[in-house]
Amino acid sequence: MSHNNIKILPGATVCEDCTLEGDITIGGGTIIHPRVTIIAEGGPIIIAEYCIIEEYSTIIHKKSDKQEVPPKPLFIGAHNVFEVGCKLESPCGHIGESNVFECKSFVGVDVKIGSGCVIGAACCLTASQTLSDNTVIWGSEHHVREALEKQPSQLLQLDFLSKVMPNYHRLRKPNVHKRPPAARQSQDSSVKSANNV
Amino acid sequence: MAYLIQEDYVKYVCSCGQLKPITSLYFCRHCLKIRCGFCICHEVDSHYCANCLENMPSSEARLKKNRCSSCFDCPSCFHTLSTRAMIAQARPSAQDGASGDTKVENKQPKKTYYLSCFNCRWTSRDVGIPDQPVASGGWPERTNPFANRFNQLLDYYKAVAQLEKQEKLERERKKFAIRGKYITLTDKTGLTGAMARNIAGLPPSESGSSATLANFTPSQASAEVEELPEDFYTKEVDLKQITSLSQRLAAPARQPARGSRLWPLPKRLSVKRSQRCRACDHNLTKPEYNPGSIKFKIELLAYYHVPEVKIISFESVKPGTRSELLLKVTNPTGHEMRLRLLQPSDVPVEEEQPKSIEKSLEKSLTLEKVCNN
Ligand SMILES: [Zn+2]
Ligand SMILES: [Zn+2]
Ligand SMILES: [Zn+2]
Numbered sequence: 001m002s003h004n005n006i007k008i009l010p011g012a013t014v015c016e017d018c019t020l021e022g023d024i025t026i027g028g029g030t031i032i033h034p035r036v037t038i039i040a041e042g043g044p045i046i047i048a049e050y051c052i053i054e055e056y057s058t059i060i061h062k063k064s065d066k067q068e069v070p071p072k073p074l075f076i077g078a079h080n081v082f083e084v085g086c087k088l089e090s091p092c093g094h095i096g097e098s099n100v101f102e103c104k105s106f107v108g109v110d111v112k113i114g115s116g117c118v119i120g121a122a123c124c125l126t127a128s129q130t131l132s133d134n135t136v137i138w139g140s141e142h143h144v145r146e147a148l149e150k151q152p153s154q155l156l157q158l159d160f161l162s163k164v165m166p167n168y169h170r171l172r173k174p175n176v177h178k179r180p181p182a183a184r185q186s187q188d189s190s191v192k193s194a195n196n197v
Numbered sequence: 198m199a200y201l202i203q204e205d206y207v208k209y210v211c212s213c214g215q216l217k218p219i220t221s222l223y224f225c226r227h228c229l230k231i232r233c234g235f236c237i238c239h240e241v242d243s244h245y246c247a248n249c250l251e252n253m254p255s256s257e258a259r260l261k262k263n264r265c266s267s268c269f270d271c272p273s274c275f276h277t278l279s280t281r282a283m284i285a286q287a288r289p290s291a292q293d294g295a296s297g298d299t300k301v302e303n304k305q306p307k308k309t310y311y312l313s314c315f316n317c318r319w320t321s322r323d324v325g326i327p328d329q330p331v332a333s334g335g336w337p338e339r340t341n342p343f344a345n346r347f348n349q350l351l352d353y354y355k356a357v358a359q360l361e362k363q364e365k366l367e368r369e370r371k372k373f374a375i376r377g378k379y380i381t382l383t384d385k386t387g388l389t390g391a392m393a394r395n396i397a398g399l400p401p402s403e404s405g406s407s408a409t410l411a412n413f414t415p416s417q418a419s420a421e422v423e424e425l426p427e428d429f430y431t432k433e434v435d436l437k438q439i440t441s442l443s444q445r446l447a448a449p450a451r452q453p454a455r456g457s458r459l460w461p462l463p464k465r466l467s468v469k470r471s472q473r474c475r476a477c478d479h480n481l482t483k484p485e486y487n488p489g490s491i492k493f494k495i496e497l498l499a500y501y502h503v504p505e506v507k508i509i510s511f512e513s514v515k516p517g518t519r520s521e522l523l524l525k526v527t528n529p530t531g532h533e534m535r536l537r538l539l540q541p542s543d544v545p546v547e548e549e550q551p552k553s554i555e556k557s558l559e560k561s562l563t564l565e566k567v568c569n570n
């Protein structure tokens with residue numbers, strides 16, 4: 001996959017100063033801060049709506065030996081938050097919704113993540129495992145807890161960032177003007193700005 | 198040479214014989230001796246909450262069991278809980294229509310508050326604590342299942358303390374009577390405290406306390422332990438639901454075994470303390486009263502008076518050869534200072550008079566006897 005094929009849907013805020021390689025689709029309402037690295041070397045990466053990807057975070061869809069043809073995409077659900085400096089080394093397939101990857105956290109290759117999970121600051125998941133919904137991992141000893149409900153969504157923050165970012169950063173322009181049928185309508189219709197911008 | 202996170206390479210001998218880095222030493226200006234936390238008096242100056250910085254007099258602190266009434270710690274990770282606001286959904290629209298003044302009600306969205314931990318993301322909703330309409334206070338408290346026994350014990354020990362105090366007074370009175378030097382109120386008027394209370398119409402303090410002493414039933418050790426539930430060995434363990442030992446011990450009254458029984462822990466108060474030299478009773482440190490301030494009124498740290506020794510370079514020691522050790526000694530004062538390097542054999546051995554703890558031990562023994570009788 002030598003050529004870059006980056007699709008930015010309308011409403012997404014993607015800073016120019018970030019590394020995007022491979023086949024990447026960025027959903028509407030998603031904010032990508034400067035200095036973010038997203039590399040789709042093993043297959044396409046699809047990022048759904050209303051994600052926040054903060055500075056110095058890295059998302060890699062790793063190439064693997066037993067790769068299917070055509071390669072399976074890495075689908076990142078809506079409302080995920082990737083905090084500063086976190087690293088996600090593509091668990092194959094699917095990441096749910098409303099997860100939080102806190103600062104400097106690391107998620108290795110064989111980790112499957114459900115919805116509403118929190119990977120705490122500096123927590124490092126390397127062993128192959130599956131996180132069920134609403135799992136919270138925190139602390140240097142990687143305590144595990146189950147939250148009752150999903151993490152509250154960051155709609156206010158998203159709204160704020162999408163207004164402020166254009167004032168201070170050069171942005172990449174949305175290049176897809178029709179919603180592809182694959183991108184699902186997000187269940188949250190409360191943020192109206194996404195479609196209008 | 199002391200570091201924040203590294204090992205302390207240069208240690209100083211305190212006058213009590215302990216080896217400490219210079220950062221944890223004090224220097225008494227009146228005895229001209231180095232003192233450390235081990236050999237000085239620690240006195241509590243004031244109680245305060247480290248989160249809301251509220252000052253609390255010690256009597257109130259004791260009443261509230263040394264905990265802040267408005268701040269909480271996370272029962273899961275012990276980080277301070279924060280209050281978060283949530284704008285409630287416009288659910289009660291149907292009710293508003295019935296009551297009439299819909300417009301006023303709708304304009305102000307109702308805010309509700311819950312507690313949340315920024316570290317482990319525990320929230321008060323996780324254990325079913327209802328959201329509160331006000332930001333601070335009003336959180337439901339759980340009663341201590343052992344409150345009754347707790348109060349009994351408290352009364353008992355209060356009575357014991359009172360008895361002890363009275364005995365001490367009595368003894369002192371006798372001592373003075375023998376000396377005949379001082380005249381106390383009792384000597385002058387022939388009144389004891391109890392008699393004075395009687396005349397004034399106050400309830401007799403003595404008889405009440407002796408009654409509590411007599412009625413008190415000590416705890417009984419029992420060999421019978423509750424049986425484990427039948428499925429204890431067969432039931433699958435859900436580690437996410439089971440609390441850790443430290444989580445249980447943080448709530449000693451209940452010691453919840455399951456995560457769903459965790460409850461916000463009222464934050465423990467911190468103290469400001471002043472430190473006093475035991476030999477001359479002068480203050481070594483005295484903090485400012487205001488909890489927000491980290492300054493001291495008196496601050497006799499060794500760092501300001503004792504020369505600081507730094508190791509600049511050293512060679513590894515080999516048998517039979519000389520090795521070089523380069524030290525840097527800094528005089529922190531503006532005055533001339535004389536320095537002498539001693540051979541290990543020349544170091545004078547200082548003797549501390551052994552303090553007797555027998556006295557207090559004796560006292561507690563006699564007290565036990567009194568209670569048994
Ligand atoms: Zn000492
Ligand atoms: Zn407080
Ligand atoms: Zn916590």
Ligand SMILES: [Zn+2]
Pocket residue numbers: 225226227228229474475476477478479
């Ligand atoms: Zn002194």
